[in-house]
Amino acid sequence: MDMRYPLILAVLLALIRDGKGQTPTVLLRPNFPQVYVGDDVTLICNREGGSKPTTWYHNEKPQQSYQDYTMLLTAVTPENNGSYTCEQGGLTSVPFTLIVLELEPHAQLSPSVGGAVMTKGDGRNLVLQTDDDLKDWACYVLRGVSTFVLGLDINKEMKRAVIFAELKEAERATFWCKKKKALLRSNAVTLKMTELLVMLVPPAAPVLQGEPVALRCVVWGGPKLENVVFYKNQKEIISSSKGTYDINNATQDDNGKYSCHATYSYSHISTGAARKEGDSDLQELKVIGGPAAAVISGSAKSLQCSCPRCPKNCTSYHWYHKLSNDQQSHTRLSENGMSVTPEEEGEYSCRFDCGNGFSRFSDSYSYKAPPQTVNVMPIMIAVILIVLGLLIVLLIALKRRSGGSDVQASKRDKDKTTGGEYEQIQLKDKDQAVYHTLGESTGKEQVKDEAEGGYEALQKKQEEGVYHTLGQGEGQGEGQGGYEALKNVKAEVYQTLSTDDTKKTEKEAEEGYEQPSQKNKDYETVTVEENPYEEVKKQMDKEKNEETQ
Template sequence: MRGITHLLLLAAFVLLGRCQLKPHVTMSPELKEIFQGDLFYLKCSGKSNVIWYFNEEQLPPTSDTWKIGVAAPKHSGNYQCESNQQKSENFNIKVLDYVPIASLTIETGHPVVRRGDSVTLQLDNEDGLQGWMCWVYRGEKSKKIKLKIKNNTVSLVFQVNRLSVPETIYWCSNDTQRRSNQITLRTSDKDISLEMYPLPAVVGETLTLKCLAWGTDQISHAAFYKDNGILSSGASPTHTISNVTESAMGRYRCQATFTYTINPPGAPYQVTSEDQDVFVQVPPLLRAFLSSGMSCSCPHCPNSSPYHWYKYEDRQWAAIGSSPPKSGGTYACRAVWHIGRSSLSNVVNIISDQPPILIILLCVMGGLGCILGAVVLFRYFRKRTGAIYEDLPLRSADENYEMLQKGAQREGEYDLLQAGATGGQRRTEEYEALNKDEMKEGVYHTVKIEGAEGAEGGYEALNKEGMTGGEYHTVKIKGEVGAEGGYEALKKEGMKGGEYQTLGMEGTGGGELGGKKDRD
């Protein structure tokens, strides 16, 4: 009896020992829901000779940790680990084929930073952020980040602590299994880093890699490598992969030749970055489709899911509500339900048929201003030209211009040349030729103009030879018949001090009008 009891106790201890040695699988960070694109680790409690199984098929050899860098529906299933010939229980994973309800993005900074640096993150949820919190996973531990959220807040920016470990994962959630996507930040101690979009690359889209030098942009040469094979080499610090396929997944690095402008001229630096994992995911099955007529649909989404609209502004998608847009711009849509959303639809550009009201008003005001300015200028020049020019009526050959008589004018008035006499008789005008041969030195003959009936007017010759010192003969103008008018000579010799003779003008019919002598 005692022997049987000892055997039973021995079997129990052996079974207990085997149970204690049986490994088990855990997940970190611990996620209640796994969305497409998530990063997480499966860890086996066994530490030696670990073998992984997925849906009872053995996976390639690895360590006690199995990393899933970008979750996809194909990763859904049962996972087991084996250690010391002991298999764990099944650990079931279900990856949802859509994106979470909220968005977490990098607001400032880079996905790869220098050790000790920080970035700011932005959390957005169209239904509000009341009751939300964020989580950080670093060094195999998850910690809660409390957010200061005001009522009706749909967007919040916060700064993370200084980064000191190679990899840190952030995400946000509330108490109803609603959460955001993840953001993974990495650190590097080198002066060169390989930058890429913080979210996984998507099949069919474009992936851009950039070689970044800390503290300078003076990169003269850059080379990009994938799994020890060179991809490109040249002066450009970027490398673009168009139409990404699943074969693009791998480990990438870059090597850059650069200089610092603050240093004196010298040999440039050449540094190789640390390796970075590039993960590629297939577009989610639950994806919305936007037609050219701005009709949004999602055949595989939950029934009666509402659609939200987004406009591309300032290099990011901004939510604009649940009604289709009517103005011009670049738009996309997606279906939304309780815990998730479809991926964004294809992009449609709308060109507005009608210009904005402000532009119309500006055009109308501009046109009215031009018309008003034209009217003002027309009146201004009309007024100026009317004061200078007069329209003269066309006269016949027999019409004469009325004579402005010289005797009726006063000083400052102007005489017009007469084309005919007031009595209707034609007057002849002639210019006597100035014969150079008949002119004597110092004598100038002036032009004679004939007056009425034998009257003759002209300028008498100024004879230099007959002039005495200080004596000047003035010009004589003959008036009516027999009348003679002229200026008396001013003789310097016959003038007394302070005495001046005035000019006399002969009137008609021998009348004489003279000036008296003014004496001191």
């Protein structure tokens, strides 16, 4: 007998004994230091050389729905807390304790667009936001049971970073980010792949109880949807042409697996495109309670933050401001008290710091700066002063106009009192004004008639005024008893009409004399400083009396 056979047999027995004696180990993937409510995690029953058929236990109760060496837990809650063990080949693992914190992690990771499902070979941007500097942050992806590091594109000005998420060949992948040498991390985002043209797309974030949720039925290539039928747990629930199933107030009753059947055509490519139909994959919808949410309230002067359902160790406040036109990024404010005074317009929110995590963000409070109050008193005073000034100017103008009319009216009245016999004379130098009567050579009757026609005012222009009578026969045709002013360079000489010249007929005498051009007046009105009529009239009366005697 060959001595080599017993040696080979001993080695084989030792190997078999070592394989059977190895205890399975439960591993957590991703290997989070803390698990937060809403995370997707995977438990792996790891045993080298062991068989894959696995029995899982949760708090010593067998979980019949899990028979593979991995156990996927989606959107975990405190109900998932407890001890987990796995059994392979008659060997049971050491218990693994899972504790789910009913809080939110430090940072937020979310898709820039789209939901939790995308087609094979597709990719999507995920946006990371934190309260502090992004310098020491790194991002990872779990595909199957393997973890990979992702590149991080940091935007320092906007205080956010972007990673490109792709599934490659995996059916699903979980993405998250973590701060190096610290326990701070973001929430986990799970994306799933489909190879079908028709997709039911749930939101990437966990669905929280009481919040609205929309399930979209999408067809690759963007064709025109003619009709969509939605199913829950393979039972038809609604038919619609919109392509969206809306749940206004999500509850635990909405949990289940959803799918859709779409009727569509690529009419935007070709008007004669044929009608097509297709079904989507099943997608799980799980509604959870989620962590306690902060509550924000405010007025025109301040905003207040509270959290009645938060644990007692939640004592610090974090305030955030987000511009209305930028929903992807927010900025943490320096205030950490219960209330803040808003300074710029936008959306404000708050949350509580509870040590190992945070409360949920409050609803956004849209703040608009109140219109600035203007002190109208100076404006009113200025307007009143301007109005008063205008009124005063108007009254002065009216008074002057009325005064001028009164003066003209009074002068016209004075003219009328003279019976139209005299014409006002304005004297620049009353001492040198000389008046002469009509010459006696015209005869007494002619003098009488001419006296009734009145006298013409003689005005001295320069140093002295000299008035002379006209010669006989000059200008009788110009009117009865009228006078004609003859101007000289240095003096004005006025002469009386002569009675020896050619006499006018009786008819011409009756027609009267032509008066100087006036507007609706018999006589021209000349402004005088003193009225000389009385002296002229006395002189005329004196001459008449002498003639009659």
